[in-house]
Amino acid sequence: MPLSEHEQRMLEQMERALYAEDPKFATALEGSGLRTYTRRRVYQAVAGFLVGIALLMAGMVWQQIWISVVGFLVMLGCAVLAVTGWRKAPKAGEQAGAGAGGAAGGPARRQAKPRRSMMNRIEDRWQRRRDEQGH
Known part of the structure; x- marks a missing residue:
């Protein structure tokens, strides 16, 4: 309204x-507002991506395929979050007065x-x- x-x-x-x-x-x-939120979201996604890599490698070392698959899915999900968060992040001059x-x-x-x-x-x-x- x-x-x-x-x-x-x-x-x-x-x-x-x-x-x-x-x-x-x-x-x-x-x-x-939005800039801080998206920046934090991208950082979290990068950290999750690194966790996914660790899971993928751990699954390979322990020869547990399901751990590697979970690691890959975590990596994929975090990559999508990082890219969408990065695209939605406002540029330096977009927010008036920020x-x-x-x-x-x-x-x-x-x-x-x-x-x-x-x-x-x-x-x-x-x-x-x-x-x-x-x-």
């Missing part, structure tokens, strides 16, 4: 007030390119998820 114009203005005012009062905290909150826009030169950058409100970003993500599930 989309917000009314009044609610959107109120939310944008609250965002601006948060940036004015504590820009470091606001930047930390903004940067802890990196360079926070501390050094933040207000000048915001004036040059207007920031999208947090609710607009959430609505866009929600719409993308609905579109992905529909196909």
Whole structure:
């Protein structure tokens, strides 16, 4: 359910007030979203891939085919997770204000390119998820 114009203005005012009062905290909150999640997911997938290699080799050493098959499946699943996580990870300039826009030169950058409100970003993500599930 989309917000009314009044609610959107109120939310944008609250965002601006948060940036004015504590820009470091606001930047930390903004940067802890999708980028951090996907980075952590990729690291976990790489670690799982290494565990899969260890299982594959252990199965070969102990001559237990089923351990090797499990290791291969773990490797395959983790490779898929790593690749999909890597593709979904936002690039450095995609998230407005997350990196360079926070501390050094933040207000000048915001004036040059207007920031999208947090609710607009959430609505866009929600719409993308609905579109992905529909196909």
